[in-house]
Amino acid sequence: MDSTKTIDVDRTDPAHRAWLNEAIRRVQADANxxxxxxxxxxxxxxxxxxxxxxxxxxxxVTGSLKHRLARSLFLYALCNGWISPGRPVVESSSGSTAVSEAYFASLIGVPFIAVVPRTTSREKCRLIEFHGGQCHFVDDPSTMAAESIALAARTGGHYMDQFTYAERATDWRGxxxxxxxxxxxxxxxxxxxxxxxxxxxxxxxxxxxxxxxxxxxxxxxxxxxxxxxxxxxxxxxxxxxxxxxxxxxxxxxxxxxxxxxxxxxxxxxxxxxxxxxxxxxxxxxxxxxxxxxxxxxxxxxxxxxxxxxxxxxxxxxxxxxxxxxxxxxxxxxxxxxxxxxxxxxxxxxxxxxxxxxxxxxxxxxxx
The missing domain is CATH 3.40.50.1100 (Rossmann fold)
Incomplete structure (x- = not known):
């Protein structure tokens, strides 16, 4: 799924803008x-x-350096209009990034799906699920990104794609x-x-x-x-x-x-x-x-x-x-x-x- 794809949401609807403003406020409040x-x-x-x-x-709060990354990715995606109410956020990660993204998805009230290898430890899955996410298992780890793109397309969601957007989502000037x-x-x-x-x-x-x-x-x-x-x-x-x-x-x-x-x-x-x-x-x-x-x-x-x-x-x-x-x-x-x-x-x-x-x-x- 192309992250810049237009989602069928009426962006002129005051209710949508109110949801977006509230979602951004919640993510920024986490930092405060x-x-x-x-x-x-x-x-x-x-x-x-x-x-x-x-x-x-x-x-x-989610226990790792990836908390900063997840916060930046969510703000970036929200401000770009890539996340919408009721639509899932999808990520290919079985580790700390998935745990942190699950937390922020729960914070703004959208579903979160982590695409993970079937061999992922139960403890990692538990942490993802504890923060409100769900795990989608694949047998071949090399297919995680492709399956994430396909899953986001099937559900009308957004593939966060940490490996592409990590460096551009963070404000490196301050x-x-x-x-x-x-x-x-x-x-x-x-x-x-x-x-x-x-x-x-x-x-x-x-x-x-x-x-x-x-x-x-x-x-x-x-x-x-x-x-x-x-x-x-x-x-x-x-x-x-x-x-x-x-x-x-x-x-x-x-x-x-x-x-x-x-x-x-x-x-x-x-x-x-x-x-x-x-x-x-x-x-x-x-x-x-x-x-x-x-x-x-x-x-x-x-x-x-x-x-x-x-x-x-x-x-x-x-x-x-x-x-x-x-x-x-x-x-x-x-x-x-x-x-x-x-x-x-x-x-x-x-x-x-x-x-x-x-x-x-x-x-x-x-x-």
């Missing part, structure tokens, strides 16, 4: 009710002169986007302008927002995107080949795609790192040990890269601050990333990576 998410400090030796922060997006929030919260810290901000890529929208904002305000901050082991973003960024692909799905939920998605803006990214999945999981477990917070695998991917950057700064005797993201809570992954049995099934040995992190945090040398 929410205190900004916290910046957590990751303890580092004082002698290094480096501060490492995690922007804790797990404290949103409006309390994640980059503006980071700089405001750092304003009284000893290094208010971070040397690096590290993000990960699922749609690419977050790194696009941060990179554009940094350039728009002429900050000297550099932006790094950490990519999981099985993903096509890194290869596309490195080679410029739009056909670069990875032949298997990412094990780190919420990030990594077989190919670079339309919302990924390579020119807004200064550096990328390819992170082994075992390193991502070692880093998220190190986070729990050091900070006392369980987080998801994408947080581990970003944290591994952030700590590697810190190690480079230590080696070069540079001071400054580094920021990365805590994307969602680890309680969603007790049966996977926090399960030694699951690691064994996947053939993942996190011990060497955990040792690298432990030695670095105690000795200051990245081995």
């Amino acid at each position: 009710r929410s205190a900004d998410t916290h910046l957590l400090r990751f303890p580092l030796p004082e002698r290094w002169g480096i501060d490492l922060y995690l922007k804790d997006e797990s404290t949103h 409006n309390n986007n994640i980059a503006e929030s980071i700089y405001r919260q750092l304003s009284l810290e000893r290094y208010p302008e971070p040397a690096w901000i590290v993000a990960t890529a699922g749609t690419g929208g977050t790194s696009a927002t941060i990179g554009r904002y940094v350039r728009y305000l002429q900050h000297q901050t550099l932006v790094c995107v950490a990519d999981p082991e099985f993903s096509g973003f890194f290869d596309f960024w490195e080679s410029g080949d739009e056909n670069a692909r990875c032949d298997r799905s990412s094990r780190i939920e919420g990030i990594g795609r077989p190919r670079a998605e339309p919302s990924f803006v390579p020119g807004a990214v200064d550096r990328m790192m390819k992170v082994p999945d075992a390193a991502s999981i070692a880093a998220m477990r190190t986070l729990e040990r050091v900070v006392g917070r369980k987080a998801g695998g994408s947080t581990g991917t970003g944290l591994w890269s952030a700590l590697k950057i810190v190690a480079e700064m230590v080696a070069d005797q540079r001071t400054g601050s580094v920021v990365t993201l805590l994307g969602d809570p680890g309680e969603r992954y007790l049966d996977t990333y926090y399960s030694d049995a699951w690691l064994a099934e996947q053939g993942l040995d996190i011990a060497p990576y955990a040792d690298t992190l432990d030695r670095f945090l105690t000795e200051g040398v990245w081995r």
